[in-house]
Amino acid sequence: MSPAVRRKKRKDEIKVSVAPLHNMADYKACEDIQREVWHSQDLDIFPAQMLLVASRTGGILLGAYNSLGDLIGFAFSILGVLNGEPIQHSCMLAVRAAYRNFDVGFKLKLAQRKEALKRKITAVTSSFDPVLPMNAYFTLGKLGARATAYEENFCGETTSSSDRGLPTDRLMTYWDLDSNSVIGRLDAGPQRHDFRKELKQYTIINHLDEVAPGMANSSAVKLNCTEDQFLFEVPYNLPEIKSRDLGMALEWQGKLRQAFRHYFKKDYVATDFWVMEQDGRLRAFYFLEKNK
């Protein structure tokens, strides 16, 4: 059985339904899931009452339930306005660790998209930490959202375990729900690549220098690229680097800041995130292109 078929089979084994929260106990369960996923102190938790009010006043709160009816994840967005148009801003997407990589997060986002479109809202904005390849792949690669801006220390200091140690830099994303590119990405899944060919086709604006096993720095970033499309490589194990050597993670954050701020100013956007296997190791790339 091929890895793709095996993965699909695993996903089919999990029965998940997505629906608005059933009762107050589910709102409380959202608090527990936040504690489990982000290990935050209570000051950084969206309380049940706030979730309830926001979901009754234009926000969208959807839960993922397992076959026993337990809440295993949720997606939460609030109503906002961008350039005079109503949008949903996605504040949280969380899936309990035991249920990850079974498409639960994807199903929650599909349901959020459907609900937003039903309300005639055609965009969901959100943000993610660019040092987390998993979030980059999920948001850009799987959902087909685009990153259009880079915010330094966006959330200030938080108590979330994933923010610990570094300023809370974020890539700001725009998910154009009804665009052909998003519909195509959701229908066909993340783009399949012939990486051997494609890596030769595109400029890579940096390269990795392995200084110890599993520990790679970035070379200087090329800032004079004028190609319409190019790649920026990051270590697939960046979160592990962060936990082993905060100084090296800080240097990576500096390179990400430099590359994104520079090229966003030149009207590029990040439209994809590639993960490829080469010679037994995983490589990861942000894909940037001129805004069309």
Ligand SMILES: CC(C)(COP(=O)(O)OP(=O)(O)OC[C@H]1O[C@@H](n2cnc3c(N)ncnc32)[C@H](O)[C@@H]1OP(=O)(O)O)[C@@H](O)C(=O)NCCC(=O)NCCS
């Ligand atoms: C982000 C999150 C909600 C995703 O939920 P999920 O149910 O695991 O999502 P899915 O199964 O739909 O998709 C996960 C994808 O990431 C891939 N993935 C897993 N680990 C990865 C990694 N280290 N790097 C890149 N991709 C990775 C999986 O293979 C899967 O892709 P595939 O379906 O093409 O194989 C979940 O991981 C989570 O709760 N994370 C912590 C909270 C968080 O960071 N939220 C913000 C999200 S932007």
